[in-house]
Amino acid sequence: MNIAVYWTFHDYVEGGQNPIGEWYTNDLSDAGRFGFDAALKNAARTKSELGWSGFKYLQGEPSKEKIWQLDFRADGRQYRLLGVFRPGRQAVLLIGCYHKGKVYTPPNAFDSAIKRAKAIREKKTGVTTSERKIRLDF
Numbered sequence: 001m002n003i004a005v006y007w008t009f010h011d012y013v014e015g016g017q018n019p020i021g022e023w024y025t026n027d028l029s030d031a032g033r034f035g036f037d038a039a040l041k042n043a044a045r046t047k048s049e050l051g052w053s054g055f056k057y058l059q060g061e062p063s064k065e066k067i068w069q070l071d072f073r074a075d076g077r078q079y080r081l082l083g084v085f086r087p088g089r090q091a092v093l094l095i096g097c098y099h100k101g102k103v104y105t106p107p108n109a110f111d112s113a114i115k116r117a118k119a120i121r122e123k124k125t126g127v128t129t130s131e132r133k134i135r136l137d138f
Contacts, residue, residue, distance in 0.1 A: 007089045009044065009132045010129035011130045020095070028096075036072060037134075039052075044134045065084060067114060082096075095116065
């Protein structure tokens with residue numbers, strides 16, 4: 001059975017460090033990793049980002065970066081992946097966080113996402129992305 005995949009996902013990498021991979025491995029529980037994987041699997045198989053669960057563009061101070069968020073829930077928390085799009089249906093994951101009410105953890109998540117998006121757009125030395133393999137087998 002062939003499963004249609006419309007999107008690829010890429011982790012932000014700077015100076016050889018992959019903060020999305022580190023967050024996934026070190027900060028998420030098993031339930032959190034399952035929620036993360038399920039959110040990306042479902043998004044990858046959805047033609048339009050507007051159909052992604054919890055997708056929205058974030059508001060904030062004016063920026064050339066159009067930061068979006070993708071939600072998933074685990075461990076009683078509302079997790080967020082913040083990212084930007086590149087041509088060819090590529091979604092770049094900039095930072096992972098969670099929030100309760102209007103408080104984000106880490107508290108500078110949105111500002112960090114803007115800085116990272118700008119570094120990608122300006123092709124800053126040492127900044128790249130790494131394609132994330134999406135699990136489609138569950």
